[in-house]
Amino acid sequence: MKEIFEIPQNTILEDDFVLLRPLQESDVENLLEIAINEPETWKYSLVPAHGKENLTNYIQHAVKSRENKTEFPFIVFDKKSGKYAGSTRFYDIQLPFKTLQLGYTWYGKDFRGTGLNKHCKFLLLQFAFETLGMERVEFRADNNNERSIAAMKSIGCKVEGIFRSHMPVFLGEEKRRDSIILSILREEWFNEVKENLKNKL
Template sequence: MTFADSPVLENARVRLEPLGQHHRDALAEAVAVDDLWRTWVTTVPAPHDMQEEIDRRLARQAAGEIAAWAIVDPASGSAVGMTTYLNLDTPNRRLEIGSTWLGRDAQRTGINPAAKLLLLARAFDDLGCHAVEFRTHWHNHQSRAAIARLGAKQDGVLRSHVVWKDGTLRDTVVFSIIAPEWPAARAALMARLDANA
């Protein structure tokens, strides 16, 4: 088992499958709703770029750089988003959960926290991580709030960190959950999912 593996992970709310080209059409449909791919504060592939984005992620996974999943709604059996483990740091037992997006119809359905529960459990319980990071755009208030609801704490802001797709400079907000915090974060996530069952 390595940090770059992407086994099937599932619970009652979501199934994470190893990303593949067979997810392409459903993912292209998901980003087309309300032109999600045009969102300024995050990077979501355009429908016509989905094949290329899947190929890019799979090439990075083959190189041992990331672990890539399709987020599948078990009710419909359709892929509704993507997520990855990034910045894999096996010697220091750290990784980042990121490059995540969900189609509009899957947002606020419990799919995201259910997926994060699976990813965090794999990171801490199976891979023995000391810390799991989350990073987002300073102006992505929806993402920042969602990360905080997971139990992550804000570590800081990397100012002028990345040249963004429109040429502006992105300030990156860094959050993390560390291993001693995981039991409480897990309990809170499970209670949240139970309350919305």
Template sequence: MDFSQDIILENDRARLQPLTTADHEPLLPVAADPELWTYTLTRADDTIGLAAYIAQALEGRERGLRYPFLIIDKQTGLVAGSTSFYNVHPEEARISIGYTWLGTEFQRTGLNRACKYLLLRHAFEELGCERVELETDARNAKSREAMRRLGATEEGTLRSHRYTQGGIRRDTVVFSIIRADWNELRARVFRQTDDDRI
């Protein structure tokens, strides 16, 4: 994966473009809901927290550790949140999708599914991945259910896996989608057509 390349992924519903420092202002009202950050590793629901979040994401890109995207809802033209590729292991044909958050008004609208389709298609069809991993805090029932609805397989729980807000050790639930799953999921879950309508 070329972290220096500006990757834009797009279909009729969503546009994913590289996150930049200029995105702070349009993201601020979307990120302001404290409930978005209940189970995340850090918070970004105020000006300082969001600036730090963006800076950390961009540093991850500079170091080749994370590729952060801005999410735009093409139905409204509004900035809706952010998502990332991370844990990129080309030698193992493996990548993770995460650091995903959407403003409350964009949840359960199909936007997350449209974004995941773009990321999964890029991972399997452009990057040549054999495995895509997703993970979430074990307490985050909403996120776990969303991953199941996408057709991801729940593989297990990593106990006391990592520190989260307040220095708490969280359990992490790991999901995956592998290449053998992709064609069936593309047809059944994402119902994609050749012109990428979703």
């Protein structure tokens, strides 16, 4: 049986504009300013990280999930400004099935609409398809999160459908959300998505 490739714990992805490195518990200090001053960042997040305590718990859970090899969270460093911009991750990693999800993505307000997200997504998708050998990368969002949906479509994601009343808006709350499901397939990456996204960088 072919050995399944695992994501190296020291994985770093970067280009001239952005660097993604493994999220660490000590990164609370690097992201604290956004966590304290920009609560709107987590309006559509299932696990909000507003405030120091929530951010600490958020990062600790993410790091533990990486150790358990179910998720791989990154911190995002914007080379242009020399500041940490936010976080993103691979999750629901199913290496035997060659699928994973890409999400838990958030950036401080100064980094939205700057092109940073496209650079991050290019590096993450290239790694997923060309290094990990994934066949499918899935994306999910609250169906009301128009900004996030537009961003996913702009990088080449195709809408698959809606999961109705899919999950709570926030963990522990009764109010529920519909989730939109999008994806990029391996052949789509190589046939069109990679080149189209590269031209937008």
